[in-house]
Amino acid sequence: MAVRATARGSERTDLGGTEVDVLICGASFAGLAVARELANSAARVLVVDRYEIGERATSACAAPTPWLLALGLERSIRQEIPAMSFATPHGRWRYPLPWSWSSFDYRQLCQELWRQCGQARFETAKVESLVEGGIKTDRGIIRAGMIVDALGWRRVLDREGYQPPDAPLSRGLEVHPHDDRGEDLDIWIDRSLVGRGYGWSVPAGGERRVGIGSYLPRDHVREPVVELASRLDCDAVNYQGNWFPHRLRDATGDQVFFVGDSAGHCVPLSGEGIRPAFYFGIACGREIRAVLEGKQPLAEALVKYRDFSSSHSRFYSLTLLLQQLLPALPPRVLSAFLAVMSRPWIVRRAFGWYLNQASPSFADAGSAAEIQQPVAAGV
Numbered sequence: 001m002a003v004r005a006t007a008r009g010s011e012r013t014d015l016g017g018t019e020v021d022v023l024i025c026g027a028s029f030a031g032l033a034v035a036r037e038l039a040n041s042a043a044r045v046l047v048v049d050r051y052e053i054g055e056r057a058t059s060a061c062a063a064p065t066p067w068l069l070a071l072g073l074e075r076s077i078r079q080e081i082p083a084m085s086f087a088t089p090h091g092r093w094r095y096p097l098p099w100s101w102s103s104f105d106y107r108q109l110c111q112e113l114w115r116q117c118g119q120a121r122f123e124t125a126k127v128e129s130l131v132e133g134g135i136k137t138d139r140g141i142i143r144a145g146m147i148v149d150a151l152g153w154r155r156v157l158d159r160e161g162y163q164p165p166d167a168p169l170s171r172g173l174e175v176h177p178h179d180d181r182g183e184d185l186d187i188w189i190d191r192s193l194v195g196r197g198y199g200w201s202v203p204a205g206g207e208r209r210v211g212i213g214s215y216l217p218r219d220h221v222r223e224p225v226v227e228l229a230s231r232l233d234c235d236a237v238n239y240q241g242n243w244f245p246h247r248l249r250d251a252t253g254d255q256v257f258f259v260g261d262s263a264g265h266c267v268p269l270s271g272e273g274i275r276p277a278f279y280f281g282i283a284c285g286r287e288i289r290a291v292l293e294g295k296q297p298l299a300e301a302l303v304k305y306r307d308f309s310s311s312h313s314r315f316y317s318l319t320l321l322l323q324q325l326l327p328a329l330p331p332r333v334l335s336a337f338l339a340v341m342s343r344p345w346i347v348r349r350a351f352g353w354y355l356n357q358a359s360p361s362f363a364d365a366g367s368a369a370e371i372q373q374p375v376a377a378g379v
């Protein structure tokens, strides 16, 4: 069970009356990527989260290695994973990738990212709602010129709620046994485990992250996780789980920037949400930085960020279509498809295309170090 390190008692002072230039709600992948782009600015940047930074992971924590390197996060890597394997009841195919995945330590990655966030301040607070010119938290109202919702799938700062199991959300649950086995990122597409979804095993240097994701939010995943762990002969211990979105949503609204899962940036089909949270977080941070530098008004930043996000809608529609189509194929047809796809030149093309939808080169272009002295005016 995770140990709460969150400020308590006398440490939980009232934040009411606090005013900042940029308020980033959520200190996970998306929120920290936004804050990182504002490093070296003289702006008053406040990041809030209900937990301490890196305290609570809800993910198998595997991301493309080139992205982790581009962000200077190599020290958080626990294991590099050069290949994937896909198994059905009719066979197993190994795909050596043109780039590798890496599993990482969540706490260390978040702390490394935070170290790159310069002068930004952090407070623990539970965000409750949007109010005129700011947000309401359990520690009072915080006012801000610009507000980012990086709070995950709940999209807390939207006036329209988003509630499972009726919302377009997938559900995931995994266990983390100690286990030295495994070199590949293994995927199972097997209806005897989960009707519409997949199972995974991610090796993480002495630990294995074994989980099930269901695209159908009404389908429970606990028993399938126990079953997969037992098939792999490992202990079903250290559970963690969450919902993750599979539909792109408006990336702005009511003066708020939505980033990561709150904007539906998690990729349908693969359920990969960390890289998109970095990618769109950087894009959002750059628009906010241009406002701080007096290069554009907030209204323009909101429009440009919204358009940037929606310019990826074809990719999201295609992956959503595949998410609906592939698990519905008769298992033998799906197996034949996976066998064809395993040809080395197809793997190279397909996975190269997939990475390029949110390329690691985006992290290098216009790095945070280039930030000039900002002017808070125009906020």
Ligand SMILES: Cc1cc2nc3c(=O)[nH]c(=O)nc-3n(C[C@H](O)[C@H](O)[C@H](O)COP(=O)(O)OP(=O)(O)OC[C@H]3O[C@@H](n4cnc5c(N)ncnc54)[C@H](O)[C@@H]3O)c2cc1C
Pocket (backbone or CB within 6 Å): 025, 026, 027, 028, 029, 030, 031, 048, 049, 050, 051, 056, 058, 059, 060, 061, 062, 063, 125, 126, 127, 128, 150, 151, 152, 153, 154, 156, 171, 172, 173, 174, 211, 240, 241, 242, 243, 244, 259, 260, 261, 262, 266, 271, 272, 273, 274, 275, 277
């Ligand atoms: C079991 C599972 C395994 C996964 N494995 C992978 C994987 O290996 N690779 C991958 O790319 N993706 C994976 N995903 C998806 C990925 O975890 C998400 O897409 C990703 O975490 C989204 O990042 P985010 O920063 O947008 O949101 P989150 O990581 O959900 O962060 C939201 C932050 O907001 C805080 N918060 C929420 N509500 C409040 C509130 N009211 N007040 C204050 N703070 C609040 C939370 O504490 C958290 O820090 C997995 C998902 C699940 C469920």
